[in-house]
Amino acid sequence: MAVNPMPFLSLFLPLFGAAMLALLPSPAWADQTDVRLDGLFDLLATSSGRPAAQAAEAEIWRIWVASGREEIDALMAEGLVAMNDQRFEDAIDLFGQITRRAPEFAEGWNKRATAYYLNDDHVASVRDIQTTLALEPRHFGAISGMGLIFLRRGDEEGALAAFEAVLAIHPGAPGARQRVEELRKRLGERGA
Known part of the structure; x- marks a missing residue:
């Protein structure tokens, strides 16, 4: 009895594609302008398999959160710790430092929007979401x-x-x- 490989391949190929994209060398910079994002978004939009979509999403987030600038990435890490520790005012301050030093870096605005949301300041959160989307629709x-x-x-x-x-x-x-x-x-x- 011959086995049809297509069902297996339809599950395997998106995973393989996501894995290959993740293995591409990371440039010294990474943010919403990273050239790898277009392929990852295509994979995200067309993956019928959950693992492939999850892999593409994880790689997108990894790229978004990395500015490629040591000082900005250190502030991002510190801000994420503050947010996870529910120190929202500290997180807002740290992400604010990012938005002032790297206003073109969408994830700085998005993380501050999240911290504002968690701190129940929805007006400020919406303002930062709008900036995020202007930089990365x-x-x-x-x-x-x-x-x-x-x-x-x-x-x-x-x-x-x-x-x-x-x-x-x-x-x-x-x-x-x-x-x-x-x-x-x-x-x-x-x-x-």
Whole structure:
């Protein structure tokens, strides 16, 4: 009996592609302008297999968080520790130093937006999300953050639009599909 290799290959090739992209030598710089991102976003958008999408997403985040400048990367690491320790004011200050020293570095703005969100300053968070998206329009993390802010404000239509935008970039985004389904159901029930 002949075995059809196509089901195996359809699972294996996206994983192999993500692994090969991850093995490419890292340039001295890395951020939202990194040339590897286009291929990773293509893989993210077309991967039907969850492991391949997860590998592409992890590599995108790894690239986004690395500025390639030692002082900026040190501030990023320190800010992440502060945020993880729930020292949000410290994190905001550290990420603010990044945005002042490297205003072109999208992830500095995104991380500060996250710290503002966690510190319940949604106005400042939205402002930084807008800057993040001006620098990196494909930033599914920032768009998802905007969706969460819309939810906190009770704007379900805005939240739905944000999470649908996330899925257009990252169809396997954790939680986005579930939120879209829940919001469509709730909004549909109100419209009926």
